[in-house]
Amino acid sequence: MRTLSLVGIGSGNPDHLTLQAIRTLESADVILLPRKGAEKSELADLRRLITRDILKTSPKVVEFDYPVRDAGTPKYLDGVNTWHDALAGIWTDLITTHAPQGAHVALMVWGDPSLYDSTLRIADRLATRGLAMDVRVIPGITSLQMLTAAHAIPLNTLAGVVQITTGRNLRDQGWPQGAETVAVMLDGACAFRHLARTDLHIWWGAYLGMPQQILLSGTLADMTPKILTARAAARDRNGWIMDIYLMRRT
Template identity: 75%
Template sequence: MITLSLVGIGSGNPDHLTRQAVQRLETADVILLPRKGAEKTDLADLRRMVAGEILSTSPKIVEFDYPVRDANTPKYLDGVNTWHDALAGIWQDLISRHLPSDGHVALMVWGDPSLYDSTLRIADRLVARGLQLKVDVIPGITSLQMLTAAHAIPLNTLGAPVLITTGRKLRDDGWPADADTVAVMLDGECSFTHLDPTGIDIWWGAYVGMPQQVLKSGALANLSEEIVATRAKARAESGWIMDIYLLRKS
């Protein structure tokens, strides 16, 4: 039986690593470390720093190149499933080559493995392929937590629900019915520009928790174009961007 630990490492600040996360990584025989292209070396460098400077042990580090999802697949979910299959194949190959049959392998997951992340679904694919696998999850600080903390706001209003969704759903379906507050993740197209901004406030952040953190907040009608321009500039300078925002009807 192989143990696979999916360890949440927060949103870019090594100070946000929990003691549980550090301890779990220290017990691993192998840590798989993804490389996501030259433009995202910051993400790999953070993981290397955690492994090399924070851990008191020296697990074997096995780096691998992340496959690129085909954005031209006509059906979005078909493209995602093909991408996940490719990742599962890479994991299975690396585990078989670098880990004993009863070993412990870990992955450092940006944010938290259970919130808009696919590592758990990829682990399920390994089990479906017949790999004897025990999966455990170490929670991490999420970008959503970092966003609300950075802006010093509560996630919800009194007695009101919060809906967490994607930019694609916001573009396709508009403002969710009966929602007072909407948190939007995985949005590469500034989908708030598809909404009627009247009466909506926005709290936006990019690289939350990292040294280059950028924040904007206020009425969506006043900030929409500014956020689009700020995001484009930040992405051009860094070569990549991770951002998240909260919308609330005022």
């Protein structure tokens, strides 16, 4: 049986690679390297840097283009499932073409495969396509860890409740009941601006761990226009943005 290692590589800084991640990548026969278009070429460049400058071995590197998710699909989850099916098909073709039985295939995952990442769900679909894989996960530093470290704050208050959610859920459902601290990911629409509350503090970060890292914090009322302005300018400047924020009741 082939082995598929999903290797968390952190949020953009090669210094965040664990020894386990490096050793796993060095032991791979094939490394699948995704490309996400010219606008996000830095994401592929980091993966190329790891294979070129950090690994002491030379696994075969197979690059592939990510399919684009159809954002116009009426139901969000339907569009995501179709997108995942397309990716599973690409992985199946690449693995069967470049990795013989018994081979070790590795895929570098931004952050960690456990936190708002679909790599594990896509890997589950390989079996339905007749491709049996021994799937292993190598944990990586998450953007949430990077955010709290960059702002030098704890994730939780003493014995407090933390909820991790998405911008879509925050927009549709508002502040989660019973939560003192809310961490929000995947929020391209800046759902925090719709919260009509005066008791919230926000810690925001973009490009965490990368040279262009941006950090802002303060009361939600004060920071909302500043974050919107900084985010729009950074996206125009870089062509893409990855950001995350944490809010806490004061």
